[in-house]
Amino acid sequence: MAAAGSLRSLLGRVRYEVLPAKATEEKVLAHVPRDVVITVTASPVKGLEPTLALTGRLAEHGYRVVPHVPARLLRDDTHLKDVTERLRAVGVDDVFVPAGDADPPAGPYQGALPVLRRLDELGRPFARMGITGYPESHPLIHDDITIQAMWDKRAHATYVVSNLCFDARVLGDWIARVRRRDVTLPVYVGVAGPVQRAKLLAMAAKIGVGESTRFLTKHASWFVRFATPGGYAPDRLLDRAAQALTAPSAGVAGLHLFTFNQIAETERWRRAALDRLGD
Template identity: 60%
Template sequence: MRNKTQVSATTVRLLENARYEVLPTGTIEDKVLEHVPVEVTVTVTASPSKGLEPTLDLTERLTGHGYTAVPHLAARMVRDRAELAEIVDRLTGKGITKIFVPGGDADPPGAYPDALSLLEDLKDMGNPFAHVGITGYPESHPTIDDDLTIQSMWDKRRHATHVVSNLTFDAQVLANWVKRMRKRGITMPVLLGIPGPVDRAKLLSMAGKIGVGESTRFLAKNKGTFARLAAPGGFTGEKFLRKCAAELGDPAMGVEGTHVFTFNQVEATEKWRKELLASSR
């Protein structure tokens, strides 16, 4: 059993290595500039209803402001190899070295039915990005068998540098999932997906504005999770994060930081992170 000091130290490490996921709406750039320290990495989601352009545009603008910005290149939203080559040239031309490649929700898809097929084409293009994230599913995926999600990570491991876990609220489930990956030989670092503070009204409003995207898709298909997130007073995750720190304290487990689903509530998220850091030190 890890003691309180060890758990606190791990909690601090996970929070210091946090990155924030945002949705590319019209007001989010100003909110990030006002409330998010430039040293915090910001990832930008992609929505089938909006297309990739808002994702790429916001990524470029945040990069211009000095942030490390990571676009979500949802594979099913990329039309074909020619468009992928254009995206690569566009991003690398701006000095962007990190991407996140989920499968995405576009239906029907373009030339890429899944993340692996897009990752293979990126390899053929000379692996233009130094850091490539892929999705992991600690909980059962709504439409994919558990064994297939682990197999998918195994297949993609040669093309990626880290795994971003989807939302879960069970620290033991998360620990068992990481152990299962490690036994399979998947050694990539993991970023723990957690929600920041969530207000019910704002969350519902955001879901309506952006459409079903990488964050809201999960909530739409996991109504129990939505209910817990949207409970009065919101969900901040302190207890959950500390439980994760207790379960995943061994550095060999390879959980190196957090991927915070902000739902664009970046002011509240940064306030929460600072307060939790202060109380854990």
């Protein structure tokens, strides 16, 4: 019962990751309560502008919004300063800084660490700055290197967001490894919502031909998980990972739910999960 109560607490501390598509604002307003944090992704094809625009609009509606600011999308130091000023002007105090997928990068920043350092030099304009963690192996980077990267960034960042993981054991082992390396930053655990494969394919198609191909190629294993009968259910993953996620030593601050813009479905699932877990 204690684990159920702790899981319920985590479901009350969620972040919804959304893509800055045409209908995203309308979906968020229709289905997401104001106490849920919204994180807005950035596209290597479309650049930062759609992310910044949606962030500003959602902030005006009263949401706490966390934009993704990928290092490899920043053209230069002036661009970083402009982005910072624009976000601060709409009240943003939290940014997520991944390396990003742009290849080649738009400017001099190859990874997140130089951007985090530069933001420190600019006076830490954001109270909170998040970085990426990889429970399941990064396709190009060895696991030990990704954990070392978290260690290198720990003095600049204030929390870690784990990338998608579909295996409770792998997730628990990763959290333990991170803590053994004395990375003490709180972790938001990345979990896919109740994704419907047909809608995921439709969403991938809407983000543009080139980007859709990139998305489908990079995340082919996700589609297998979502398409296989019994292959993935967020409830099952959370139940199996409950002990690892709710242990005080884990330092899990909440859940980062990848909605893939299935926003209404994600919120319905969360409400049902809260009811299932009881008071």
